[in-house]
Amino acid sequence: MNGGLFVFSKKYCRKYKLRLSIGFLLILISNILTLFPIPYIGKSINVISYIFSDLSNFISLKKDICIYVSIILIVPIIGGFVKYHMRQCIITTSRMIEFDIKNEIFSHYQKLSSSFYKKNSTGDLMNRLTEDVSFIRQCIGPGFMYFLNLIILFFMVLMQMLRINKVLTFYVVLPIPILFIFIYYISIFIAKKSKKVQKFQSIICSFIQETFSGIYIIKLFVSESFFQEKHKKIISQYKKKNIELAKIDTILSSLIIFFIGICYSLILFFGGKKYFEGEIKEIGNIAEFFTYVNILFFPFIILGWVISISERAKVSLIRISEFLKIKPEILNTNLVKTRIFGKVEFKNVSFFYCPQRSLYNRKQYVQNYTLSKISFTLMKGKTLILTGETGSGKTTIGRLISRLYDPKQGEILVDNLSLKDHNLYNFRKNIGYVPQESFLFSDSIYNNIAIGSIKKITPCKVYNAARIAMIENDILNFKNRYETIIGERGITLSGGQKQRICIARAIIKNPKILIFDDSFSAIDQKTRREIIRYLKKELKYSTIIIITHDISYISDFDLFIVLKNGKISKIENHNIFS
C-alpha cells in the first residue's frame, strides 16, 4: 500500500471511520475464527492415531472426537458469516468513498476554465473519472482489506506455529522475506506497465468518443474502414501492453505459489525429521503446520492482486491529482452580488489563446494576438452588431464578455466596474449566450430550455421563452410536446429548431446582456426578423450583442463594429447616449 494513496484517502476514510472500524474489527474476529478450529484438526489426528494404536481406547476417545469434529464443522460456518459482513462493510464503504471522489472530481472539472478543456480530451477526462477512480476504490477497499487480513493472519499463524515448535517455525517462514524482496522488484515493473496501460485506456476512450461524435462525417465520407483500421491499431497496442502486464501478474502469482510449495517441503523435511527424532511428539502437530501454511495460501495469492491493484491505483492517483491540482484560471474574487444593468465597455483589450509552437522552431512558442487594442462602449439596453471576416475575433469578444476568458491586456468594464471585480456567478446569471454551435443535452425540451434554473423557473416562463424564440409551434407538434427527449433515443431536431431552443434557453433568465453568436444562421429570414422584433419588445432593457456575417435582417441597432484581423476596422455609433 502506498503513502500517497493513504494521504489522499484519509479525508474520505475519516468520514466513514465507524464503518471502517467495524470492518477492521470483523477482520480480526474472522481470523480468530479461522484459526480457532486448527488445533482441533491436530488433536483429531492425534486421537485417530491413538485409536489405531490401541482400539480399546475407542469408547473413551469417541466423545473427544465428536467435540473436535463439531468445532471443526461449526466454527467455520460462524467464520463465514463474519467474513460476509466484513466484506460487506469494507467493500460497501469503498463504494461510498468512490462516490465521494467522483463527485469531487466532477465538481472540480466544472470549475476549470475553457482552456483546460481545449488542452485535454473528453475521453481522458472520462477515463480519469471512471477507470482511475475505480482502481483507487479497489485499492482502498478490497485491496486494503486483503492486505490487512494477510498481516493479521500471518502474525496469528506465526504465534500458533511458535507455540508448537520454534525451530520448525523459523525454517517455514525463512523463504517469506526472500519472497517479499521479489515482490518489491516485481511491483516496480507492474507500476511501469500499469502507467502505459492506463495511458492507452485514455487514448482509446478519446478515440471512441470522437469517432462516434463524428459518425455522420465518417458515414458521409465512407471512412468506416479507415477508422476501423485506426481502432484496430490502437486496440492491438493496448492488447500488447495488457498482455505484458498480465505476464508480470502471472509471474508474481506463480512465484507466490512456488514459495508456498517451498514452505510445504520445509515442513515435510524438517517437521518429519523432528517427529522421528522425537522433538515433535505428536503427528497432529505436523498436520497443524500444514493447515497453517494452507490458510496463508489464499491470502498470499491475493497479495499478487493487491500489489498489482496498488500499483495501478498509484498511477491513477497521480493522474487524478494532476487534474485536481489545476487551479481555475477564471476566479471569483467578489462574494458580493451586485445588480447588473448591462453597460459594456472595452478599454484597449488585447487577447490571445494559449501560445502555440513556432512553425520554424518547435521549442519556441509564439503568441498571436486574436484581439488587439479593442475599445468601445455599449450603453445598457442598446444593441451592438459585431461583424467581420471569418476568424477576425468576433466569437472571442463574446467569450470575453461572458468571462469564459480574461483579457491579457486592457480591461472590460460592466456598469463601470471591472468585469474581474464582479461576482462571477451572479454576473453569468445575468448573461444569455447563444453559441455558434447549438448544443443540447439528451434530456427533455423543457429541461433544455430551463437548464440551470429548473427549480426557480415556472412552466409559464418556459412556454413564454419558446414563444419569443418562435419554437413553440414546432414543440407543440411533437407527440410529447415539452417532454420530448432530444438526442440519444429521442427526437433529432433540425438545425433551425436547435438554434431556436438555444435562443429560448438564453432568454428565459431575462438576462441583462444577451449575446447571439451567429445564432440565426439556420433560421429563415422572416423568422429571424420576427425573433429580433419579439426580443426587442420583451427584453427592451437588455443589452443585445449580435455577432453575424449577415446584417440584412437587423435594421435597428445602436452600435456597429466591423472587425478585421482582431482589430476594429470600422465603428459606427447611433445615438449611444440616448
Ligand SMILES: Nc1ncnc2c1ncn2[C@@H]1O[C@H](COP(=O)(O)OP(=O)(O)OP(=O)(O)O)[C@@H](O)[C@H]1O
Ligand atoms: N479555443 C481557441 N484556442 C485557440 N485559438 C482559438 C480558439 N478559438 C478561436 N481561436 C482562434 O482565434 C481566432 C479568432 O477566432 P473567433 O472564433 O473569435 O473568430 P470569429 O470572427 O468568430 O470567426 P467566425 O466568423 O468564423 O466564427 C481564430 O484564428 C481562431 O483560430
